[in-house]
Structure formats: structure tokens, C-alpha cells
Amino acid sequence: MTNRQEEIEARKFEKINTIIHQNSEEASLFVAKEIAQLIKQRQKVGKKVVLGLATGSTPTKMYEYLVRFHKEEGLSFNNVVTFNLDEYYPMQPDSIHSYVRFMNEHLFDHLDIKKENIHIPDGALPKEEVRSYCERYEQKIKSFGGLDIQILGIGRTGHIGFNEPGSTISSKTRMVRLDRVTRLDAASDFFGHENVPTKALTMGVGSIMDAKRIILMAWGEGKSDIIRQAVEGEIKESVPATFLQRHDNCDFILDEASASSLTRINTPWLVGECEWNDLRIKKATIWLSHTLGKAILKLTNEDYNEHGMGSMVAEKGSAEDINLKVFNQLQRTITGWPGGKPNADDHNRPERNTPFPKTSLIFSPHPDDDVISMGGTLLRLVDQGHEVHVAYQTSGNIAVFDDEVIRFMDFASDIQNENKSLKQKYREVRDFLNHKGAGETDSLEVQHFKGLIRKGEALSACRYCGVKEENAHFQNLPFYETGTVKKKPYSEVDINLTKDLLKKIRPHQIFAAGDLSDPHGTHRVCLQIIYKALEQLKNEGAEWLKDCYVWLYRGAWQEWDIADMEMTVPIGPKDMRRKKNAIFKHQSQKDSAMFPGSDEREFWQRAEQRNQETAKKYDALGLAEYEAMESFVRYHF
Structure with missing residues (x-):
């Protein structure tokens, strides 16, 4: 069998051409280069390029590369015409949530594209004008000869643009009602599900299918299941992305994680x-x-x-x-000794038996990830006499509801009733929060108070678990402190803060969140900072690193595959109750979290189910039956 025949055989389940890259950066560069090449080709013959563009986190890196090509390589966009897929409705163009603002900040403000060549659905129209506007939008696309390339992301429901399940292949630009799952996924951007618009304007599936070329991009394990359905499943209206199987020039550009459920990979x-x-x-x-x-x-x-x-x-x-x-x-x-069992043969154990006790450093991206994701292991480490430190990498302040700030300030105000400066501060904060708009960024003072609330909760959880208060380290990494879901890129400041802590503690084992499917990206950035810090310390000759193991846990969103797990720690009923009690200490996240993601259950419920399901999977494979299990993968640096 030739290599070509083998390639065809390997893809026999796939109905759409898929190109898999190692990571999203490489994939984004690949797409950006194709767009740049078409722009250059058209410029040589004096023709325009018509691009259909998408918003969301998926295309942002690709837009960064296009901006870089313009600024560093002189790529001009004066022959480019763009049409965006969608916009929330109603939505003012200057709103921090609008796709007009998103596109300007990520792309248009940095290019030489002509303003009259930019087209984004108008979310500020009176409702009675929407239908005729959508018809004109379609005609405008046709007047430029149609879309040369349409860029797409994909939602967890399989939606493309805002074409939710039930959309037909002939649908055109129109107003739609947003699916519940779509609104849940957008909740973080709007600081709460209740603030997400219920409607949107979107190009239809038919509008998308009319494009001469379609490129759909997807990153992360969280998209792997819907990618498999779109690429390998039957065409059906309940998964609109499957309609792309009928397009004769459509590629799915994926990273390894989003492609992981495809048959040829999995x-x-x-x-x-x-x-x-x-x-x-x-x-x-x-x-x-x-x-x-x-x-x-x-x-x-x-x-x-x-x-x-x-x-x-x-x-x-x-x-x-x-x-x-x-x-x-x-x-x-399987081990009940996550820090290593003293005086035992460790030849076939995940952790070394020496030294004992160990110094263990747990990195927690948010102030509750430690107990949610590995609370049972944390308790076991403390119970077995190890010196446990917890590093809370970010303040987590944006995940605190406004009324929590008022509740704490009411308490403080009653305690220090005669403190005039506190009373003044109380009035200022109440006045700000009373006039705060939906999704508006908090003042620096309110951000600070929300951070203090989460710090207090984390300290309470540490005390409950037996971690010394002086071993709780609040890094407040600067990349996070924007007051919005969108964070700054991490910098040497973040890396140096992490290096300083590592050099101070010199741990024998490190636990870090390897949950790259975190929908808000904070876990991913926090892990990259740790990796960079370790890499630099290694290059600087830190001898203690040679005896340090790094273990990765998963967060609230997903668990490791059984085949990848390298250490699993059994949790009995008593320790599961203790773990849940530790999670309960984070009262601002109790009952209803600000950013629940796709799962509206409380974090303790998700954690309990995930740990119990891991135990059930081990049991089904024929191993010992446990109440619950936490799992880890070792990172070799």
C-alpha cells in the first residue's frame, strides 16, 4: 500500500478534510499565511479579497499574525473587504461586549484597511428594520462577488456563526434566538448568564456555504467531541457544522487536542x-x-x-x-501515599520514598482550584506529615458577585462604626455598585475588595485542611489583574514572581493545574508561566530541581484519560466529606458561581462526580473498588 493509500485509509471515517497542527499557535499561523498569500496574489492583479470573519477566542491569534504581517512585513489590507459573521442583539457598537469593538481591538485598528470596506452586522437597529437590513447585508456580499474565504469557529452545540441547532442549510442572514448552551458559554464575557443577550444577528448556513473557501478552526479538548461529530457524523440540522461536509473546499484546521476524538487519532x-x-x-x-x-x-x-x-x-x-x-x-x-511511602520499595510506585517528609508546593490558578481539583490529595499530604505550601496564582476577583462586596462592607462598617474613612469608602463603593452597568469593569478599589474576599476564603480552607497560614502564598500575578475576562499576556514579571517563590520554597514536588480546557484560559496561562519559570531555573543551574517531580492535575472542566494517568490517589468517604467541606469555605463561589462554564452545578458536585467516575472506571477495568479517586500526570521538564 502506498503512502497516499495509507493516508486515505486512515481518514476513511472523515467527511471533511482535517489538518492537524501541534498547537493553536502553529495552526493560527498556517491560516494567517493562507490569507496573506491570497491578499498578495490579488494585489498583483489589482483585485479585491473578500473575507468572512469570526469573533471569539479561536481566531484571535490568527488576527495577531495578520497584524504582525502588516507591521513587520508591510502587508497591505487596502484591497481587503470584510464581512463579519454575527453580532449580539441588541448591542451598541461601543459596548465592551460588541463584536465591533472586538474586531477593532484585535484587527482593524492595527491595519490600513479602508473603513468603508468593513462590514459588521448592526446590533443597534430598531427591531422593525432588522429584516430589511439582513437582506441588504446579503446583497452587499454578492455585490463584491461573494466571500473568497470564510473563517469559522465552532460552538459546543455545533453552531457556526450563531446558526444554532435547527438551522437549515438554506438559511440566510437573519435574527436568531440563542441556544441556552451558547448563552452559558458566553456568560463569562458578560459577567453572568443573566446579562447575555437572548438574540443575535447572524449570517445563515446558506450564506456561509456560498463562500468559495471555508476554514473552520478549533482548539482544545473541550471542542474534540463536537469536532468528531462534525467531521465523522451524519449531516443533520441538530449539528449545523455537519452541513460543511457538502462544501467542496472546506478544511478544518485543528490543534492536537481538538482532534483527539477523531477515529484515526483516538x-x-x-x-x-x-x-x-x-x-x-x-x-x-x-x-x-x-x-x-x-x-x-x-x-x-x-x-x-x-x-x-x-x-x-x-x-x-x-x-x-x-x-x-x-x-x-x-x-x-494507585497510591495512598502521594508524597511517597517511607521505608517502602518505591520501584513501582509513582512517587519516591525519600526524602520524607517532603516539601510540596501546590499551584492553584484561582483561590479554590486546589481543593476542588486535588483536595483529597492535599489532605492526604498534610495528614502524612509533609510540609504543604499553596500558591494562589491569581486573585480570582472577577468571580465575586457585587452583593458579596456589600455584605462584607456592611460587616466591616458595623464593626468600625466610628471609623470615618471606612464609612466614606463604604459610601463610595455602594455608590459605584449601585450605578454599575451590566458587565461594566469594576473600579480598582472594588477589584481589591473582591480579591480580599477570595483571599480570606482561601485562608479559611487552608486552616481547615491543616495548611499553615504562612504557607499560603498569594501571588496576584499581574497578567490577571485587568478587571475583565480578557487578560493581559503574561510577562517576565509573572515569571519572576513564580521563580522567586520556587527558589524560596525549593519543593520536592510541585502540583499544577494542567487543565488546558479551562474555557476562560487562566489555567492555560498559569501553567505556561510555571513552565517558563522551571525552564529558566533549570538553565540557571538550580540543583534542587533535579530532585523535584511535577504533577499535573485537572480542574473543574475535564479529567485525564485513564490511559494517561500516572498517579491516582484513592479518596474514602470520610476524606470526600472533608474535601467538600474545604470547597464550602469558598462561600463566594457557593450556590452560584459567576462563571459556571457549561455546567451549572456547584463545583463540589462536579468534583465529587468526576472523582467517583474515575473510581468507577478503575473498578470496571477489574481493579480495586474505591469511593473516589484523584488523578495526576507527571510533567518531565
């Missing part, structure tokens, strides 16, 4: 022959056990043969040999 043995390394053997065996509902040690040669893994058995030995090898690998990840 279960390559189902599409043809594959190389069998240890990780793939482990992954395939776990998959087969789950698919058949059989414990690993019960799998047979016939089971493997009938599910595309006959070559693995032929190459690696009998089913019994493979089963036992994978079972033992999984068994060795």
Missing part, C-alpha cells in the same frame, strides 16, 4: 494497521475493556482480533500477556 486500530508502543497498547486495551464491558484480565485473543487489534496480539504476545501487563501498569498508578 482509535487508530479501527482504520488500519498501526504501530504498537506501550502507551497505544495501554490505550487500546482500556478501550476494548470499556467497549465490551469486560474487566481487562477477562479479554481474549478473539476480543482483540474482532476489534482491529489482531496485529497487536500477533506482535506482542497472547491476550493474557497483554492483559496482565496493562493491568499491572494501572495497578501501579
Whole structure:
């Protein structure tokens, strides 16, 4: 079989061409280069380029590259005409939530594009004018010869633009009612679900399908399932992105995480022959056990043969040999001693038995991620005598409701009734919050008070878990302190603050949030800062790093795949209750969180279910049955 034939065979489940890059930066550069190349080609022959553009976090890096091409390489945009996909309704163009403002800040203000060539749906129109406006928008696109390239993201419901489930393939630019999931996903940008508009103006699926070329971009594990449905599933109105299968010039540009559920990536043995390394053997065996509902040690040669893994058995030995090898690998990840068990053979244990006790440093992106994501492990480390430090990387202030500030200031005001400066401050804060608009950025003073609320809650949780107050470190990394969901890029200041803390503590083990699917991006940035700090310390010759293990946990959004887990810590019923009590100390996040993401349950409920599901998965594979489990992957730097 030729390489071309092998490539076709590997993609036999895919109905849309997919191009997978290692990360979103590489993928964004790839798309930006294609756009730049078309602009240059058209400039040579004196023609315009008509681009359909999208908003949201997905295309922002691509826009950064286009701006860089303009500023550093002289790429002109004077022959470019743009039409944006959508806009919330109603929405004033100068609102901090408007897509007009988004596009100006991320792209148009930095280019030489002609203002008259920029077209964005008008969310400020009177309702009675919307229909005729949408018809004119369609005609305007046609007057320029149609869209040369349409850029798309994809929502978790499979929407493209704001074409929600139920949209037809012939739909045109119109007003739509937003799906509940779409509004939940947008809640963080609007500081609460209740502030998200219920309607929007959007190009239709038919408008998108008329484009000469379509490029859909997606990043992160959180998009992997909907990408699989769009690329491999049947065409259906309930997943509008599947209509793109009918376009003859459409590519999905993905990073490895968003492509991870595609059959050729997730279960390559189902599409043809594959190389069998240890990780793939482990992954395939776990998959087969789950698919058949059989414990690993019960799998047979016939089971493997009938599910595309006959070559693995032929190459690696009998089913019994493979089963036992994978079972033992999984068994060795389980430990009740996350800091290492003293005076025990640690040859097959995830952590070393020496030194004991260890100094453990837990990095928590927000002031509650430590107890939500690894509260059981934290308690175990403290109970077993390790010196536990917690570094709260950001203040988490934007996640505090306004009435929490008033509640705390009422308390302070009653305690210090005669303190005139406090009374004055109280009046100023009340006046600001009383006149604050929906989604308006807090004053610096209110941001500070919200940060103090979360700091107090974190200290309370530390005391409950037995962590010394002096071992709670509040970094307040500057990249976060904008008062809005949109953060600044991290800088050397953030890295140096992290380096200074690491040099001061010199931990034997580090725990950090590896939850790259965090929809708000803070976890991702916090992890990058830690990686940079470790890299610089290593280059500076920090000897203590040679004896330091780095363990990554997942946050409230997603859990590690069983095949990737390298340390799993069992949690009994008593410790699960203690973990939940520690989460309850974060009262400002209790009952209703400011940014719940796609899951409206409380964080303790999500954490409990996730930990219990991990235990159930281990049990189903034939291992010991536990109440719950927290899992970790080791980072080798």
C-alpha cells in the first residue's frame, strides 16, 4: 500500500478534510499565511479579497499574525473587504461586549484597511428594520462577488456563526434566538448568564456555504467531541457544522487536542494497521475493556482480533500477556501515599520514598482550584506529615458577585462604626455598585475588595485542611489583574514572581493545574508561566530541581484519560466529606458561581462526580473498588 493509500485509509471515517497542527499557535499561523498569500496574489492583479470573519477566542491569534504581517512585513489590507459573521442583539457598537469593538481591538485598528470596506452586522437597529437590513447585508456580499474565504469557529452545540441547532442549510442572514448552551458559554464575557443577550444577528448556513473557501478552526479538548461529530457524523440540522461536509473546499484546521476524538487519532486500530508502543497498547486495551464491558484480565485473543487489534496480539504476545501487563501498569498508578511511602520499595510506585517528609508546593490558578481539583490529595499530604505550601496564582476577583462586596462592607462598617474613612469608602463603593452597568469593569478599589474576599476564603480552607497560614502564598500575578475576562499576556514579571517563590520554597514536588480546557484560559496561562519559570531555573543551574517531580492535575472542566494517568490517589468517604467541606469555605463561589462554564452545578458536585467516575472506571477495568479517586500526570521538564 502506498503512502497516499495509507493516508486515505486512515481518514476513511472523515467527511471533511482535517489538518492537524501541534498547537493553536502553529495552526493560527498556517491560516494567517493562507490569507496573506491570497491578499498578495490579488494585489498583483489589482483585485479585491473578500473575507468572512469570526469573533471569539479561536481566531484571535490568527488576527495577531495578520497584524504582525502588516507591521513587520508591510502587508497591505487596502484591497481587503470584510464581512463579519454575527453580532449580539441588541448591542451598541461601543459596548465592551460588541463584536465591533472586538474586531477593532484585535484587527482593524492595527491595519490600513479602508473603513468603508468593513462590514459588521448592526446590533443597534430598531427591531422593525432588522429584516430589511439582513437582506441588504446579503446583497452587499454578492455585490463584491461573494466571500473568497470564510473563517469559522465552532460552538459546543455545533453552531457556526450563531446558526444554532435547527438551522437549515438554506438559511440566510437573519435574527436568531440563542441556544441556552451558547448563552452559558458566553456568560463569562458578560459577567453572568443573566446579562447575555437572548438574540443575535447572524449570517445563515446558506450564506456561509456560498463562500468559495471555508476554514473552520478549533482548539482544545473541550471542542474534540463536537469536532468528531462534525467531521465523522451524519449531516443533520441538530449539528449545523455537519452541513460543511457538502462544501467542496472546506478544511478544518485543528490543534492536537481538538482532534483527539477523531477515529484515526483516538482509535487508530479501527482504520488500519498501526504501530504498537506501550502507551497505544495501554490505550487500546482500556478501550476494548470499556467497549465490551469486560474487566481487562477477562479479554481474549478473539476480543482483540474482532476489534482491529489482531496485529497487536500477533506482535506482542497472547491476550493474557497483554492483559496482565496493562493491568499491572494501572495497578501501579494507585497510591495512598502521594508524597511517597517511607521505608517502602518505591520501584513501582509513582512517587519516591525519600526524602520524607517532603516539601510540596501546590499551584492553584484561582483561590479554590486546589481543593476542588486535588483536595483529597492535599489532605492526604498534610495528614502524612509533609510540609504543604499553596500558591494562589491569581486573585480570582472577577468571580465575586457585587452583593458579596456589600455584605462584607456592611460587616466591616458595623464593626468600625466610628471609623470615618471606612464609612466614606463604604459610601463610595455602594455608590459605584449601585450605578454599575451590566458587565461594566469594576473600579480598582472594588477589584481589591473582591480579591480580599477570595483571599480570606482561601485562608479559611487552608486552616481547615491543616495548611499553615504562612504557607499560603498569594501571588496576584499581574497578567490577571485587568478587571475583565480578557487578560493581559503574561510577562517576565509573572515569571519572576513564580521563580522567586520556587527558589524560596525549593519543593520536592510541585502540583499544577494542567487543565488546558479551562474555557476562560487562566489555567492555560498559569501553567505556561510555571513552565517558563522551571525552564529558566533549570538553565540557571538550580540543583534542587533535579530532585523535584511535577504533577499535573485537572480542574473543574475535564479529567485525564485513564490511559494517561500516572498517579491516582484513592479518596474514602470520610476524606470526600472533608474535601467538600474545604470547597464550602469558598462561600463566594457557593450556590452560584459567576462563571459556571457549561455546567451549572456547584463545583463540589462536579468534583465529587468526576472523582467517583474515575473510581468507577478503575473498578470496571477489574481493579480495586474505591469511593473516589484523584488523578495526576507527571510533567518531565
